[in-house]
Amino acid sequence: MKRADVNFLQYPYILWAGLFIFIPLVIVLWYSFTVAGADGDAVFSLENYERFLSPVYMQVLSRSAVLAVKSTFICLLIGYPAALIITRLPRMWRNTILLLLVIPMWINFLLRTYAWMVLLGRRGVLNRILEFFGLPGQEWLYTETAVLIGMVYNFLPFMVLPLYSALSRIGKETIEAAEDLGANRFVVFRRVVLPQSVPGVIAGITMVFMPAVSAFVVSALLGGGQYMLIGNLIEQQFLYVGDWHFGSSLSIIMMVVILLTMALVSLYDKGASLEGGNLW
Amino acid sequence: MKKPCTGIAVLILFVPLVLLTLAGCSKETQIVLNVYNWGDYIDESILDDFEKQSGIKINYETFATNEDMYIKVKQGGTKYDVIVPSDYMIEKLIKEDLLAKIDVEKIQTYKYIDSRFLGLRFDPANQYAVPYIWGTFGILYNRTKVSDPVESWDILWNPKYAKQILMMDSVRDSLAVAFLRLGYSLNTTDTAQLTEAAELLIQQKPLVLAYVGDNYKDMMVQEEAALSMCWSGDAVFVREQNADLEYVIPKEGTNLWLDCMVIPKSSEHQEEALRFIDFMNQPEIAQRNIEYLGYATLNTAVFDLLDTQTREDPALYPPGEVSSRWEVFADIGDANVAYNRIWTEIKSR
Numbered sequence: 054m055k056r057a058d059v060n061f062l063q064y065p066y067i068l069w070a071g072l073f074i075f076i077p078l079v080i081v082l083w084y085s086f087t088v089a090g091a092d093g094d095a096v097f098s099l100e101n102y103e104r105f106l107s108p109v110y111m112q113v114l115s116r117s118a119v120l121a122v123k124s125t126f127i128c129l130l131i132g133y134p135a136a137l138i139i140t141r142l143p144r145m146w147r148n149t150i151l152l153l154l155v156i157p158m159w160i161n162f163l164l165r166t167y168a169w170m171v172l173l174g175r176r177g178v179l180n181r182i183l184e185f186f187g188l189p190g191q192e193w194l195y196t197e198t199a200v201l202i203g204m205v206y207n208f209l210p211f212m213v214l215p216l217y218s219a220l221s222r223i224g225k226e227t228i229e230a231a232e233d234l235g236a237n238r239f240v241v242f243r244r245v246v247l248p249q250s251v252p253g254v255i256a257g258i259t260m261v262f263m264p265a266v267s268a269f270v271v272s273a274l275l276g277g278g279q280y281m282l283i284g285n286l287i288e289q290q291f292l293y294v295g296d297w298h299f300g301s302s303l304s305i306i307m308m309v310v311i312l313l314t315m316a317l318v319s320l321y322d323k324g325a326s327l328e329g330g331n332l333w
Numbered sequence: 334m335k336k337p338c339t340g341i342a343v344l345i346l347f348v349p350l351v352l353l354t355l356a357g358c359s360k361e362t363q364i365v366l367n368v369y370n371w372g373d374y375i376d377e378s379i380l381d382d383f384e385k386q387s388g389i390k391i392n393y394e395t396f397a398t399n400e401d402m403y404i405k406v407k408q409g410g411t412k413y414d415v416i417v418p419s420d421y422m423i424e425k426l427i428k429e430d431l432l433a434k435i436d437v438e439k440i441q442t443y444k445y446i447d448s449r450f451l452g453l454r455f456d457p458a459n460q461y462a463v464p465y466i467w468g469t470f471g472i473l474y475n476r477t478k479v480s481d482p483v484e485s486w487d488i489l490w491n492p493k494y495a496k497q498i499l500m501m502d503s504v505r506d507s508l509a510v511a512f513l514r515l516g517y518s519l520n521t522t523d524t525a526q527l528t529e530a531a532e533l534l535i536q537q538k539p540l541v542l543a544y545v546g547d548n549y550k551d552m553m554v555q556e557e558a559a560l561s562m563c564w565s566g567d568a569v570f571v572r573e574q575n576a577d578l579e580y581v582i583p584k585e586g587t588n589l590w591l592d593c594m595v596i597p598k599s600s601e602h603q604e605e606a607l608r609f610i611d612f613m614n615q616p617e618i619a620q621r622n623i624e625y626l627g628y629a630t631l632n633t634a635v636f637d638l639l640d641t642q643t644r645e646d647p648a649l650y651p652p653g654e655v656s657s658r659w660e661v662f663a664d665i666g667d668a669n670v671a672y673n674r675i676w677t678e679i680k681s682r
Contacts, residue, residue, distance in 0.1 A: 109674065109677050109681060110677070112681045113677065113681045116681065174555070174557055175557050176555065176556065176557065192496060194543075195542055195543045273502070276543075277541075277544060277545065278543060278545065279538070279541070279543065279544060279680065280680075281677060281681045286677060289673065289676075289677070290673075292397070292398055292400060292401055293398055293400050293503070293504070293673070294400065294669060295400040295403060295404055296670070296673075297404075
């Protein structure tokens, strides 16, 4: 069969993408560059973006970014060794562990987050355990730590899975070759495993950072509404204030932040592989 | 690219659409009344009864916030016949000419409505809104955890209860508490007063355990906190779950809130909408509804039917003098922007 014969198969997707991705994006963009005029008409304006530049909103953005970076970093810190260990397990164990990692994702996101409220609450499971051992109960819930825990918990699989797939693709023979040439385990890791897993790291970082920077349910539930993130701000504009224009411009700004981060990360990716080429 | 394929794809997508539209048109003989209400805000069996009695079909939809509802009604394309917005939102809808006038003469059961809830600022001449449910807000506290007398909003600023206090995750409600404490109007748009209230809330923030939505009820029942802002209707529900909880309307005053039935101008079945409103106010129907909801009735006939215990419950039916210290929310118009900015400021601290 010639390629051209199956081209029509892409039309449903093109139509889908046009209707539900492209057109909505254009509408969001249009809203972000207009404000409601005196008679209810939309008037072109940069006011929404100007408004965003005030310290209050910048603070919200920076808090979101910092929290997202923190949770991405923690995910990487936990996820990398976890993925590495999984690849070294016997096949049967490997599949079981991977399944266990994925199963929680079958449960609704909101429910999973809500469950943490039961665990971290003042009279929650964690404090009861502490009290059982005669330790004083702590204030876990409604702190930034709780938000961080919720994010890491929810996004960890997005880090482990791409890392696992990158790490499991590394040929055993390259590691063995390095060992034969006298490299100790640390050198093998640093010079053979780590460079080859960079694509997985990049994929993991992007997949965790994106949902983390736009998260709003986690901070509302586990942060007790005390930590306003950009996701919450957008929710507030659409659901409570009814200012679709400002809400849209916030969404655009968030998209720009995500795009910039991805560009930065992929730049590092290229830099690393270039550097790798030079070094080794 | 081959043209015919695009044609087929378009056809495949549009034919069902056209068929659906046609199918929708052919059954226009049955009148359908579109009712738009808050989530879980009616005994739904009442809707079935109305359908049986009147032969009118009801299409029941719910919303979560006034603003959500407003955007849907304002943008058009919807054909709601009865909606149940709150006080300040009704004022806004009237200002924007989105509501149809209601001829109260046509509602026989209108006479049952307590006159205290008529002629309020959002609809001074009773031309647009028929009150549905009313209530107040106050402080819900746990008797075993709060040793001081709870009689003033000041207690929500008492450092003794640090991290034991819940506030509402809602701009107007939380700011209202600050305004009440400062003795200002709940509808002030004065910049100096707003700033003062914002400072008060920022000062309070370290003491607040969480800014919450509906889950404050569970949290108070499970004793995660000692003090919380609370709506009168919810107070009845939580007290049944935990006997240590008590509801008080502080001495500085409170907010009187009302949700009313209104008919949008775009409604095509205004007569039937009136019939529905009339039906909802029939004493036996209103009684069933209020017993299901647990809120306070504004139907005088229903009030007379209540048992003494409920009737004398100060949470639901506060003593008469409270009505001199309550204020209804008004539409604050452009000041909304300032309000929300303040809220963002408080929450981003």
